[in-house]
Amino acid sequence: MIQASLKKQLHGEQGEFQLALSLHVAQGEFVALFGPSGVGKTTLLRCLAGLEQPEQGSIKVRGDTWFDSSNRINLAPQQRQVGYMFQDYALFPNMTVYGNLAFALRKGADKKRVYDLLDMMDLGELQHRKPNTLSGGQKQRVALARALASEPSLLLLDEPFSALDAQIRVRMHDELLRLQKHFGLTAIIVSHDVGEVYKLASRVMLMQSGAIVQQGIPIEVFSAGQTTGKFRFTGEILAIEPMDILCSLTVLVGNQIVRVVAMPDEVAKLNVGDAVMLVSKAFNPMIIKL
Amino acid sequence: MIIDWQPLLLTFKLASVTTAILLCIGLPFAWWLANSKMRFKPVIETLVSMPLVLPPSVLGFYLLLAFSPAYWFGQWLDRVAGLRLAFSFEGLVVASTIFSFPFLVHPIQAAFQNLPRSLTDAALVLGKSQWQIFTRVLLPNIKPALLSGTVLAFAHTLGEFGVVLMIGGNLPNQTRVASIAIYDEVESLNYAAANVYAGVLFLVSFLILLAVYWLNRRAAK
Numbered sequence: 001m002i003q004a005s006l007k008k009q010l011h012g013e014q015g016e017f018q019l020a021l022s023l024h025v026a027q028g029e030f031v032a033l034f035g036p037s038g039v040g041k042t043t044l045l046r047c048l049a050g051l052e053q054p055e056q057g058s059i060k061v062r063g064d065t066w067f068d069s070s071n072r073i074n075l076a077p078q079q080r081q082v083g084y085m086f087q088d089y090a091l092f093p094n095m096t097v098y099g100n101l102a103f104a105l106r107k108g109a110d111k112k113r114v115y116d117l118l119d120m121m122d123l124g125e126l127q128h129r130k131p132n133t134l135s136g137g138q139k140q141r142v143a144l145a146r147a148l149a150s151e152p153s154l155l156l157l158d159e160p161f162s163a164l165d166a167q168i169r170v171r172m173h174d175e176l177l178r179l180q181k182h183f184g185l186t187a188i189i190v191s192h193d194v195g196e197v198y199k200l201a202s203r204v205m206l207m208q209s210g211a212i213v214q215q216g217i218p219i220e221v222f223s224a225g226q227t228t229g230k231f232r233f234t235g236e237i238l239a240i241e242p243m244d245i246l247c248s249l250t251v252l253v254g255n256q257i258v259r260v261v262a263m264p265d266e267v268a269k270l271n272v273g274d275a276v277m278l279v280s281k282a283f284n285p286m287i288i289k290l
Numbered sequence: 291m292i293i294d295w296q297p298l299l300l301t302f303k304l305a306s307v308t309t310a311i312l313l314c315i316g317l318p319f320a321w322w323l324a325n326s327k328m329r330f331k332p333v334i335e336t337l338v339s340m341p342l343v344l345p346p347s348v349l350g351f352y353l354l355l356a357f358s359p360a361y362w363f364g365q366w367l368d369r370v371a372g373l374r375l376a377f378s379f380e381g382l383v384v385a386s387t388i389f390s391f392p393f394l395v396h397p398i399q400a401a402f403q404n405l406p407r408s409l410t411d412a413a414l415v416l417g418k419s420q421w422q423i424f425t426r427v428l429l430p431n432i433k434p435a436l437l438s439g440t441v442l443a444f445a446h447t448l449g450e451f452g453v454v455l456m457i458g459g460n461l462p463n464q465t466r467v468a469s470i471a472i473y474d475e476v477e478s479l480n481y482a483a484a485n486v487y488a489g490v491l492f493l494v495s496f497l498i499l500l501a502v503y504w505l506n507r508r509a510a511k
Contacts, residue, residue: 078414079417083415086411092413092431105417106417150415240509
């Protein structure tokens with residue numbers, strides 16, 4: 001569905017670098033862009049949406065040319081019909097929840113779509129509220145509903161859930177997956193969160209200073225093909241405490257806090273807040289029916 | 291005592307016409323300034339702000355020269371449009387528009403700049419034209435600044451003295467606005483009439499500003 005290759009000079013925190021990559025995304029695929037901040041993930045999304053212009057390259061979507069530097073084609077964002085979820089939600093403060101969705105409708109579209117989306121996202125009771133009276137999770141749902149109201153063929157999500165707490169985030173993930181399947185959308189998400197990428201994406205692209213350095217299904221990419229363990233979990237380190245010879249790591253896996261031991265040389269590279277993968281090899285778990 | 295209400299009427303007429311023109315010019319201009327990345331933008335911003343610091347008589351002096359049929363701009367205006375701006379109401383309107391320009395443009399430009407860029411981006415992605423974005427997303431979200439800018443420009447025009455004196459003079463029904471009339475009445479020791487004009491201007495200015503602060507406080511809630 002999407003075939004893009006582009007080049008653009010970027011000014012990052014560590015000086016200038018070039019965004020240079022090519023990208024193929026199939027119809028209905030859910031792709032994650034993963035990598036540290038300032039490597040060009042958001043710029044890539046903005047180039048796809050037409051909000052920024054690459055210096056060179058081409059973007060083709062479903063056979064239509066959206067951008068082609070050699071033929072000087074550059075479709076305006078208005079003509080690209082993408083759904084875009086912004087990091088700061090970008091809800092229109094002067095409009096109600098209903099107004100935000102209705103504003104997003106394409107010309108001549110049926111108002112019923114607004115009510116369907118309000119229903120689907122459980123926003124019916126909030127429809128007359130203004131955005132600044134909503135909680136973070138509610139704003140997020142409105143932003144997603146608004147992006148879908150414009151009947152996009154492509155959904156671009158720029159770290160949409162980074163400001164939410166874990167519980168709401170998990171619910172939003174389920175919601176998003178359900179809607180993506182329902183509308184058969186092709187989606188690209190920018191994320192820092194290993195768990196999120198695992199859950200949502202069928203393919204992840206690792207980005208580093210403007211280039212895609214590795215891609216594949218998340219489990220392979222994140223474990224880098226080195227481990228063969230039967231149990232793999234990703235989590236976030238909450239605490240590192242040295243014990244006699246070993247160290248104790250407290251890791252948040254999903255909603256569970258797990259305590260594991262590690263060798264001091266393993267711990268040397270780790271910091272509190274790091275995303276880690278816990279792998280257990282050759283291990284025979286007890287299975288208890290619930 | 292017989293009070294001539296003409297100067298007061300003329301003042302309000304001048305302020306209304308000026309504010310209406312300012313809105314038409316200043317609003318797009320403020321939007322352009324807020325978005326422009328032009329190299330000469332600081333020069334333009336400086337020119338817009340000049341009336342804030344210049345003595346009104348300086349501005350009035352240059353405008354008088356410009357409007358005078360003795361020089362090319364005045365001649366050109368006279369020939370093309372049949373307009374003689376010096377010592378006429380139209381001339382006052384032009385001068386007031388220039389003089390009150392920063393009072394309207396500054397708050398509105400600042401408000402446009404403070405709106406998150408993502409609002410425009412979101413509307414673009416949703417397929418909206420620049421005009422739709424301007425009228426339905428940007429303008430409604432800068433209402434308080436729009437109100438203060440408009441009112442400040444209006445109130446400032448009410449209180450203008452130096453520029454009016456320089457290029458308008460003191461022609462009854464033409465250029466004799468309230469602030470000039472006050473000066474004139476005091477000169478001729480007619481304190482009662484001066485008192486009426488001054489009192490009305492004071493009261494109206496107070497009420498207008500009060501309304502702005504009050505409305506903006508309500509909008510902030």
